[in-house]
Amino acid sequence: MANPSVSNRRTFAIISHPDAGKTTLTEKLLLQGGAIHLAGEVKARGAARRARSDWMKIEQQRGISVTSSVMTFEKANPDGSIITFNLLDTPGHEDFSEDTYRTLTAVDSAIMVIDAAKGIEPQTRKLFEVCRLRSVPIITFINKVDREGRPCFELLDEVADMLALDVSPQAWPIGMGGLFEGILDFATNRASRPEGDSREFLGKRDVDPSLPEDVAEEMELARGIYPEFDLDAYRNGDLTPVYFGSALKNFGVAxxxxxxxxxxxxxxxxxxxxxxIAPDKDEVTGFIFKVQANMDPQHRDRIAFMRMVSGTFKRGMKLTPSGLGKPIAVHSPILFFAQDREIADTAEAGDIIGIPNHGTLRVGDTLSEKNDVRFTGLPNFAPEILRRIALKDPTKTKQLRKALDDLSEEGVIQVFYPEIGSQWIVGVVGQLQLDVLVSRLEAEYKVEAR
Structure with missing residues (x-):
């Protein structure tokens, strides 16, 4: 890859079952990257601070993610080079898995978050299979080791057996639950402890004598029985490096x-x-994997999320959407930090940029300079639940139609206008989507419906 700027980009998603700690981990990754200075940890309702990546009102109320958030931040390497991270925080709830599936078409790797007390849960396994189908390599983070959980070896064996993956632990908890004392990094042989100190681990004698005797033996055994990390095996999807930690306590995140x-x-x-299409191709190409309405409700905006595939995009450049057939000038491309944004003057392959539009761009569209490229593999979904939607105030019919048109462009709901009867029908994959629809109609369009 000739462009060093492109080779230093990492575009990745975080996948998990609900409540495994995905959104909290997102916060702490941003904290480590210097993108934020105070994490809005996911807490009970009424907390003063809200999760930075959960920007929609219903997400803040319920403490769950129902949309994909995009966050771009940078971090310096020890050699002075800059790594640009494009992090996609995806919905964990199964009703919104279609949004996650589409998001996984836009990433090059993923972090799989597992609750140390629960192991691999159904949604985790489902999303892993999507990653496998798309050859997306996985780094595993076993979270919540500061709470009582299952034995480390049992968790590693479950990942290996259920997902048919080689596992290579790269960090190890010094105790678990009430005995948790920190994390040992196998790469550096250094142990990070709650007091903030870090020291080299030399063997059994270097472990705090108050810890159980088998902790040091576990560490040495883990390094002996599991395969060493192999970069090619990881990138081919045959091996996952495994890290243990606590996102809430910020252990193992660095x-x-x-x-x-x-x-x-x-x-x-x-x-x-x-x-x-290779990323070093000169022509600018990309595809729309998501459309989000009302990220700024006061302006009724509609943003199309484009994954840059190749070329160097410059603000004001003309690109041709495959669904439109004629070029459009992209004057205000956006870089995202959840709902916050800034204008992007340039973007490279791997970047995620937002394109404000008025319905001209849809999920699955390819954008290119020459209109000679069509990307493939973006999934479509059939609705599993159909419901008629009724207004509480019949005078709001025009507002309802505008709202349904906007929200259907996101690809999360489908709208059907029957030839007979006046009630529109909405199609969704899960019940939670109906709850979110009603909430967004009221919050963003001042329309009450049932």
């Missing part, structure tokens, strides 16, 4: 972000009709 910088692949070629 090691995780360093692993993403060292091991995760830079932007990869993307499948297209007639072949693949």
């Amino acid at each position: 090691e995780l972000i360093d692993a993403i910088a060292r091991y995760a692949p830079p932007p990869r070629p993307q499948p297209a009709e007639g072949g693949t």
Whole structure:
């Protein structure tokens, strides 16, 4: 990859079952990267601070993610080079898995978060299989080791057996639950402890004598029985490096972000009709994997999220959407930090930029300079639940239609206008989507419906 700026980009998603700690981990990754200085940890309702990546009102109320958030931040390597991270925080709830599936088409790697007390849960396994189908390499983070959980070896064996992956632990908890004393980084042989000190681990005699005797033996055994990390095996999807930690207590997060910088692949070629498009191709190309309405409700905006596949984009450049057939000038491309944003003057392969539009861009569209590329592999979904939608105030019909048109462009709901009858029908994948729809209609459009 000739462009050093592109080779230093890491575009990745975080996948997990609900409540495994995905959003809290997102916060702490941003904290480690210097993008924020105070994490809005996910807490009970009424907390003074809200999770930075959960920006929609219903997400803040319920403490769950129902949309994909995009956050871009940078971190310096020890050699002075700058790594640009494009982090996509995806919905964990199964009703919104289609949004996650589409998001996984836009990333080059993923972090799989596992609750140390629960192991691999159904949604985790489902999303892992999507990653496997798309050859997305996985780094595993076993979270909540500061609470009572299952034995480390049992968790590692479950990952290996259920997911048919080689596992290579790269960090190890010094005790678990009430005996948790920190994290040992196998790469550096240094142990980080709650008091903030860090020292080299020399063997059994260097372990705090108050810890159980088997802790040091576990560490030495883990390094002996599991395979060493192999970069090619990881990037081919045959091996996952495993990190233990506590996102809430910020343990193991520094090691995780360093692993993403060292091991995760830079932007990869993307499948297209007639072949693949390499990131070093001169022509600017990209595809729309998400449309989000009302990120700024006061302006009724509609933002299309584009994954840059190749070329160097410059503000004001004209690109042709495959669904439109004629070029549009992109005057106000956006870089994201959840709902916060700034104008992007340039963007490289691997970056995620937002394009404000008025319905001209849809999920699945390819954008290119010459209109000679069509990317493939973006999934479509059939609704599993159909419901008629009724207004409490019949005079708001026009506002309802505008709202449904906007929200259907996100690809999360589908709207059907029957030839007979006046009630519109909405189609969704899960019940929670209906709850979110009603909430957004009221919060963003001042329309009460049932």
